[in-house]
Amino acid sequence: MQGLKGSSRQVSAAANAETRYIDCADIPGTDCYCDDEAVETIRxxxxxxxxxxxxxxxxxxxxxxxxxxxxxxxxxxxxxxxVVFDHHPDMQEPRFGNILSCGGWVKKVLEENKFIGNVVIIGVADHLVEEIREELSQAGDTSTLDKVTFIKESEIRETGSPTSFSRTPSSFSRMRESLRSPTESGMTEGRIYLSIDKDALSPAYAATNWDQGSLDVAALKDIIAGLATNHKIIGVDICGERARDFAGAEHHTMQEADALNSGLNRELAEFLAPLL
Structure with a gap:
């Protein structure tokens, strides 16, 4: 388990896990956008x-x-x-150049990683799904859209999460089909990489620095557990801590936010570790 220290604060992890911290707080050119020099320094x-x-x-x-x-x-x-859990699609073009950004990294993965098959983004705000579809369609980028399956926030709310993928609502059936890989003898379930932004969750479960969705932790864990029954999970990312300048908000004080996030990080680490 690795904890990347991207600011002045370290992230809690399961106490009984082998944990390494990589301090990147001193690297310039990393907030929201990550320039080429910063990428190489991190690597x-x-x-x-x-x-x-x-x-x-x-x-x-x-x-x-x-x-x-x-x-x-x-x-x-x-x-x-x-497989990405996020309240945002993270598929926008950067505002300048071809720089890596928090709002466009998924698109960069699709463009640059020769091993990527398909992407599923779960919990995205409905209006953002429509906006990114329109943006990519207008740009003639149908190849990217063909590789992405969106499970919108409203679909999560309406259907809940399946505990068994043998009896799934249509949205989760779409997800499973998109993750199947073609072979000479048919279709097979393959490897998946999970990337979790806690802003997909309701504020009852996490305090993040972006607007949040309505997914609950039980649903998040049910979906992941279902995926793990048919796929090999090869790695997991988790982000979505409170902002460095957070001093309290509508839902939480600073102390409540830190306690909430630390408890969730520990819960997710303990849940995910046996699945890897």
């Missing part, structure tokens, strides 16, 4: 820490650093699919 710190693959559970600060999932999945050297 070097991974190498210096003896990290050679993307296996394990990785915690990395708030949603501004979700692009770290692109850096981690760059290390995957076998065919895989990406």
């Amino acid at each position: 070097k710190r991974f190498a210096d820490a003896g990290i050679k693959d993307a296996g394990g559970i990785h915690f990395f600060d708030n949603g501004n650093y979700h692009y770290m999932s692109k850096i981690w999945t760059d290390m995957v050297q076998e065919p895989f699919s990406l």
Whole structure:
């Protein structure tokens, strides 16, 4: 288990797990956007820490650093699919250049990773799904859309989460079909990489620095457990801590936010570790 220290705060992890912290707080050019020099510096710190693959559970600060999932999945050297829990699609073009960003890293994975098959994004706000579909369609980028399955926030609310994929609502059937890989003899269930932004969850379960969805933790765990019965989970990323300048908000005080997030991080680490 690795905890990436992207700001002045370390992320809690399961006490009984082998844990490594990689301090990246001093690297410039990393907040929301990550320039090429910063990417190389992060990769070097991974190498210096003896990290050679993307296996394990990785915690990395708030949603501004979700692009770290692109850096981690760059290390995957076998065919895989990406399953993302996020209240945002993270598929926007960067505002300038071709820079890696928290709002566009999924699209970069699809464009640059030769091992990626399909992407499923779960819990996205309905209006953002429509906006990104329109944006990509207008740009003529149908190849990207063909590889992405959205499970919208409203679909999660209406159907709940299946405990068995043998009797799934239509949205989850779409998800499972999109994750199946073609072979010479038919279709097979393959490897998946999980990337979890806690802003997909209701504020009752996490305090993040972006607007949040309505997924509950039980549903999140049910979906992952269902996936694990038919796929090999090869790595997990978790982000969505509170912002560094958070001083209390509508739902939580600073102390409540930290306690909530730390408890959730521990719960997720203990739940996910046996699935890897």
